[in-house]
Amino acid sequence: AWQIIFSVILAIALICTFISLLATIRKQNELATMRKAFVNNMTHELKTPVSTVMAAIESIQRYGAMDDKERMSRYLSISRQELEHLSNMIERVLQVDVAETNGVLLDKKTFNLQSLVQECLDNTQLFAKKTVEIDYSSIGTDFQVLADPAHIKNVISNLLDNALKYAGDPVKIKVTLQDHGQDVTLTLTDNGIGIPKAYQKGVFDLFFRVPSGNIHNVKGFGLGLAYVKQIIVQHQGTIELKSEEGVGSTFVITLPKEGK
Numbered sequence: 001a002w003q004i005i006f007s008v009i010l011a012i013a014l015i016c017t018f019i020s021l022l023a024t025i026r027k028q029n030e031l032a033t034m035r036k037a038f039v040n041n042m043t044h045e046l047k048t049p050v051s052t053v054m055a056a057i058e059s060i061q062r063y064g065a066m067d068d069k070e071r072m073s074r075y076l077s078i079s080r081q082e083l084e085h086l087s088n089m090i091e092r093v094l095q096v097d098v099a100e101t102n103g104v105l106l107d108k109k110t111f112n113l114q115s116l117v118q119e120c121l122d123n124t125q126l127f128a129k130k131t132v133e134i135d136y137s138s139i140g141t142d143f144q145v146l147a148d149p150a151h152i153k154n155v156i157s158n159l160l161d162n163a164l165k166y167a168g169d170p171v172k173i174k175v176t177l178q179d180h181g182q183d184v185t186l187t188l189t190d191n192g193i194g195i196p197k198a199y200q201k202g203v204f205d206l207f208f209r210v211p212s213g214n215i216h217n218v219k220g221f222g223l224g225l226a227y228v229k230q231i232i233v234q235h236q237g238t239i240e241l242k243s244e245e246g247v248g249s250t251f252v253i254t255l256p257k258e259g260k
């Protein structure tokens with residue numbers, strides 16, 4: 001009888017190992033496909049600004065735009081815009097590294113999170129190409145946190161960028177900062193397209209994009225939220241998503257004040 005029990009246990013163990021091996025291989029394949037798509041997209045995206053700037057310079061040098069002040073200034077401003085776009089993308093590629101490896105070395109300082117959020121919101125309103133209605137409020141009094149301000153700023157900017165990208169019209173963003181004593185929560189709600197239930201867990205994975213219509217008309221690489229999660233986890237914080245398709249999304253970040 002022991003022999004039978006032993007054989008059954010061995011068989012079950014073998015089957016489990018086999019199943020988990022298959023799952024690992026599938027996951028690896030999926031990741032390889034997503035990575036390939038990312039490299040393709042990124043290469044394409046990087047080429048566009050480079051060739052635009054080249055064309056602008058060529059027009060200035062070869063086609064006499066140098067003597068035409070108006071054309072000259074148009075070409076220069078196109079070049080500048082394209083270079084800004086390029087620099088943005090390079091910044092994003094660097095985020096892959098953060099999200100994929102063990103993260104970054106945090107440079108923590110004590111700063112006021114309320115002011116940092118305000119700064120990010122001001123930038124959003126300044127640079128947004130559409131009308132953005134922002135409702136910012138805070139509950140409590142102490143918003144001093146020990147954290148890495150540069151990375152926390154990137155986190156907030158990434159969430160705001162997404163709120164704009166997947167936005168409703170007009171864009172409405174509600175931001176609430178709440179002091180809970182030991183930690184603070186930052187809640188960002190948008191009135192965008194929302195994220196279907198089935199994809200809500202996946203959005204924090206590297207390279208993941210919701211495979212719905214938006215992938216074709218909204219540019220992105222599926223890096224932002226993976227970076228955001230990595231940074232928040234490194235701060236011993238948490239990030240949660242609540243979303244309803246067609247209604248909007250809410251991201252809630254909890255950050256310990258002392259940074260632990």
Ligand code: ADP
Nearest residue numbers: 162163166194203209210220221222223224225
């Ligand atoms: P990206 O926006 O560059 O694709 P992210 O990692 O920031 O990458 O987001 C992953 C995916 O999650 C997006 O492609 C999009 O499908 C979905 N998503 C993220 N934020 C929002 C949002 N605020 N509203 C709707 N969908 C969102």
